[in-house]
Amino acid sequence: MKNQWYKKACFYQIYPRSFCDSNGDGIGDIPGIISKVDYLASLNIDAIWFSPLYCSPNADYGYDISDYKNINPEYGTMQDFDRMVKLLHARNIKVIMDLVINHTSDKHRWFEESRKSKDNPYRNYYIWRDGRGKNGKKPPNNWTSFFLGTAWQYDELTGQWYLHLFDKNQPDLNYFNPRVLEEVKDVLNFWLKKGVDGFRCDVITLLSKREGLPDGKKRIALTGREHYLNGPKIEFLLRQLQEDVLSKYDAFTVGESVMIDVDTALKYTSGENPLLDTVFEFEHMNADNYFGIKQFVRKFSLKRLKKTIAKWQDGLYNKAWNTLYWENHDQARIVGRYCSATEYREEGAKMMGTILLTLSGTPFIYQGQEIGQTSAKMQDIEMYRDVESIRSYNTMRKIFGKKGAMKRISYCSRDNARTPVQWDSGANGGFTAGTPWLALNPNYTQINVAQQENEQSSVLNYYRKLIQLRKEHDVFTFGTYHDLAPLKSKLWMYKRSYNGDEILVVNNFSLKPQKVRAVKDAERYTLLTSNYPNSAQTPVARTLRPYESAVYILKEQEKQIDIPKDDALTTATVTETEQTEQTV
Numbered sequence: 001m002k003n004q005w006y007k008k009a010c011f012y013q014i015y016p017r018s019f020c021d022s023n024g025d026g027i028g029d030i031p032g033i034i035s036k037v038d039y040l041a042s043l044n045i046d047a048i049w050f051s052p053l054y055c056s057p058n059a060d061y062g063y064d065i066s067d068y069k070n071i072n073p074e075y076g077t078m079q080d081f082d083r084m085v086k087l088l089h090a091r092n093i094k095v096i097m098d099l100v101i102n103h104t105s106d107k108h109r110w111f112e113e114s115r116k117s118k119d120n121p122y123r124n125y126y127i128w129r130d131g132r133g134k135n136g137k138k139p140p141n142n143w144t145s146f147f148l149g150t151a152w153q154y155d156e157l158t159g160q161w162y163l164h165l166f167d168k169n170q171p172d173l174n175y176f177n178p179r180v181l182e183e184v185k186d187v188l189n190f191w192l193k194k195g196v197d198g199f200r201c202d203v204i205t206l207l208s209k210r211e212g213l214p215d216g217k218k219r220i221a222l223t224g225r226e227h228y229l230n231g232p233k234i235e236f237l238l239r240q241l242q243e244d245v246l247s248k249y250d251a252f253t254v255g256e257s258v259m260i261d262v263d264t265a266l267k268y269t270s271g272e273n274p275l276l277d278t279v280f281e282f283e284h285m286n287a288d289n290y291f292g293i294k295q296f297v298r299k300f301s302l303k304r305l306k307k308t309i310a311k312w313q314d315g316l317y318n319k320a321w322n323t324l325y326w327e328n329h330d331q332a333r334i335v336g337r338y339c340s341a342t343e344y345r346e347e348g349a350k351m352m353g354t355i356l357l358t359l360s361g362t363p364f365i366y367q368g369q370e371i372g373q374t375s376a377k378m379q380d381i382e383m384y385r386d387v388e389s390i391r392s393y394n395t396m397r398k399i400f401g402k403k404g405a406m407k408r409i410s411y412c413s414r415d416n417a418r419t420p421v422q423w424d425s426g427a428n429g430g431f432t433a434g435t436p437w438l439a440l441n442p443n444y445t446q447i448n449v450a451q452q453e454n455e456q457s458s459v460l461n462y463y464r465k466l467i468q469l470r471k472e473h474d475v476f477t478f479g480t481y482h483d484l485a486p487l488k489s490k491l492w493m494y495k496r497s498y499n500g501d502e503i504l505v506v507n508n509f510s511l512k513p514q515k516v517r518a519v520k521d522a523e524r525y526t527l528l529t530s531n532y533p534n535s536a537q538t539p540v541a542r543t544l545r546p547y548e549s550a551v552y553i554l555k556e557q558e559k560q561i562d563i564p565k566d567d568a569l570t571t572a573t574v575t576e577t578e579q580t581e582q583t584v
């Protein structure tokens, strides 16, 4: 039986470029991370997912890999990496690498060979096709890229096109060619032999494309996706990786799965030997956009969010395992999206932390989220570094004009998550002694680790407290989920139950006070924690303050340890024991 340490674990994600710079070149690096190991350990986290540390020309900052088996010299050396792993393991913190195997960089040796000629031994490591139309000057099919525009790039040298579901500098690997999977197994073995504990698998459900690469149904975004989303051979490919490599190391895997639904997630993650331990779905991060397209910004809807969370909590319960996240390197900061970044900012940040850590699944905290960092919302496109942001700005400018495009990009850009971690109120927020590769959010003077470290009521210390409570009470992690007020548009109240233990979580998602009725048997519960001083000690009828978020727990004397109803023997045994005790 696979070790399931990840179920009780709390993960942290580091985007190395923006975490901490040790040598003043304005770029975060591994020695910088090493200098923060005590801080990381102080969060009481159990594992760290590192966004790519490998060699990359940075077209997509590491998600375009040019050498899978070497550390990007901007981040340090392999010795630095080995030292970091040793230090983290010594603190019982596991190391999870980012596995980007749907595509490589166009500067990867394999692609440089592949493009040389049609009969090069590496030609079929990638997906090359003749163009259509006069002289083959039109793309081989109508598929469009995640970064907008055609998903094909014409290459003069051999007069063919190659597929790239992301940027043109990220050619898709060809999994019709069995040699590609063998190369990937070799990469996995390399890092597992070095002691890493698992992988976050980048866009893992896109690997298998349909034979013939047929045209897709014309869509507003991602035309052609029906021919590669959860494609024909994906389960076969993942099974091979599991059987030939991952299972031999008991390695943890979380699959980033764009546009996945509950039924498909169960296909990948349920049963005795799942293809993946868990997945990242995107649905709950679309409560402030149309059609799941982040640039089509709309007003946040709590009801949409609650509906999605309930679907995933119930859908995977006792069948598979959820991940829980609000932020990562692709998502703008949650404070300023699902709660205000200007009013009651700290209460909102603590409320979002409470929800993240009181749901069923494995929580992932993204660097800076634990101090309530907010989106920088830069207003000058020249300040942006993210290929997705720059390309979507240029597309949207044609539709909404400069102002309209900038309004949308500044709200949803991935660069909002990638501004450096704000360590203190000194120069560049203590991130670098040089010029940061991406400007800090100017509010680092008010929001930073140093200022919150010793402030008992800070967001940082609230996250620490929530992580500790989650470790102490299994009901947080393993309990059932029941929404107590699904129709309320400003109130999120839910109950979790497990082995006779119960918690109630009450959140006012409004900037205005909200009256709330008493919970049934309110006296049976007592306040465990709240983001306000003097919250009601029991969940009686009361008025919740703006973004007030409280966790109540069943009082000790009220806990009934569930005796399995259908196990007469156990009941009998318990009764016997009780009788024996009574007679003794």
Ligand code: TEU
Pocket (backbone or CB within 6 Å): 060, 063, 064, 100, 146, 166, 202, 203, 256, 258, 294, 329, 330, 388, 414
């Ligand atoms: O992201 C895949 C992905 O779907 C997101 O980039 C998506 O396009 C959007 O940003 C989320 O709403 C993964 C990596 O996380 C991302 O950083 C890479 O750019 C991408 O794959 C290509 O490797």
Ligand code: CA
Pocket (backbone or CB within 6 Å): 021, 022, 023, 024, 025, 026, 027, 028, 029, 074
């Ligand atoms: Ca550096």
